[in-house]
Amino acid sequence: MKTAICYLSFHHGNTLQVVQAMAREGAADLVDVRTRQAVHLEDYDCIGFASGIYGFEYHRAVVEFARQYLPQNKKVFFVCTYGGAKGSGSKALRALAAQRGCTVVGEFGCKGYDTFGPFKLVGGLAKGHPNAQDLERARAFFQQITRE
Template sequence: MKTAVCYYSRHHGNTLKVLQAMADAGEIDLIDVTKPKTASLADYGCVGFASGIYGFEFQKAVVEFARRQLPQGKPVFFVYTYGGAKGTGAKAMAEIAAQKNCPVLGEFSCKGFDTFGPFKLVGGIAKGHPDEQDLSNARRFYRDVQNKLENEVQT
């Protein structure tokens, strides 16, 4: 089943590293929400949304993209990286999914190297993340998402 992941990844590229690991486990079209491009999410069997955590939540461009582009009833999953704390994680994304009657297949998060704001003064936090264990966990998560989708199709 064809999957798109709409993402925002800057600073150290932590989120993109995780998504590239997931793409190793199955075909994923990556859609950078900051690039002007018409993306028809209706053509996909499943849609993921991914971001680093900024101010304790998903980056606003991803939230707005989901609000505008996510079709009704489309299965979704969420991926995020964070330096210090998860914050509210994918809460805003889960609310959008609920409003659009989209089943949530899961949520994956892991630490990511962070030098934003005061963390720069101490050389950053979560150094070395995402590490190989994080990436392995990301691949496993995406395989689980694929299995859930296959089971939905069979029932």
């Protein structure tokens, strides 16, 4: 199954670590939503969207990227990293997928080191994450959703 994972990862690179682990497991193509590359998601069977959680939601750049490029009737999945709580997380992406007739095949989330805002004052949250166990769970999730 031809798979793309569209992601945004900065601060500590937590999300990038997770999507790279997935891509190595199943040879997925990684698409950084910040680059202005030509994107042809219609060529993929399965499309993932990934980011850290900001204010209990996926980064707005990932949601806007999905709004612009997500084709109709695709399999989709969501990946997030978070310091505290996942919150409503993929709510906006799920609504968009439903509008496009896409099938949500899964969602993966794990802790990620977070020093945003006031968390910096206490040395951050979720130190040491994602760790080897988190990345192994990410690989297993990816294997499961991309089996045909």
